[in-house]
Amino acid sequence: MKKTTGIISHALSGIMLLIIFGCGRQVPMPAEEPRIGGKSDSTASQKTDEPVVLQTTKVEDSALPVSSVVQVGAESDKHVELSDVTDPSGLAHLFFGQIVAIGYGSNMAVDDGLKILLTGALADEIEGDITPEALRGAYKKATLLSIENGDAVWEGRTLPAVLITVDISTVNRIAGKYNHICMKLGGIRDVEFNFIRNPKYIFCDKNKMAADENISFWKRSVSFKTTSNY
Secondary structure, eight states, rough: HHHHHHHHHHHHHHHHHHHHHHHTSSSOTTTHHHHHHHOOTTTTSOOOOSSOOOOOOOOGGGOOHHHHSSOOHHHHHOOOOOGSSOTTTTTHHHHHOOOHHHHHHHOOOOOOOHHHHHHHHHHHHTTTTEEEEEHHHHHHEEEEEEEEEEEEEEEEEEEEEEEEEEEEEEEETTTTTTEEEEEEEEEEEEEETEEEEEEEEEOOOOOOHHHHHHHHHHHHTTTTTTEOOO
């Protein structure tokens, strides 16, 4: 019940942000940019077959300072540097870049489902303060903990897929406290149709066992086969 309450709280906080600041609108991108769509499977976010236009600007080309985007795991015992890994699907860079963009309040287009979850979680870390300034202040940095590349099956086609784990460091300046949010993000890259299939976003800091079971179910549902781990 505690895990369910936490997820609902994260989602509701995020929804309030979208209502107040209008963050839920779709942003048109060039045709060559992939979009999220198909059978969406984002935990605590709306499931829809409607496509969501998605920004895939490379991390180093984004509007954020390069130092902000690539600060990966400076204070973590275990972390992965994006520059040191292979990313066949391109989704490890994409997902991590969106986490950073949301944390810094960037105008870079991101998936609405992920934005609802993460902004809601950040608001919870600062006791429900949903002002843009407070949300930016709550985000400290993102640490990429692991990347699992693989192949998955969608509509009979084998496509590149990925599952990453990200630790998001937060700070409550009023209370003088630090905390962490753990998220797992997965998806399938459909280059032919310019889509990201079956995206999966889940918190892994509330109930690790339930999160692991949820991810295992997602892997089975898309016939995920691991090709490399980092």
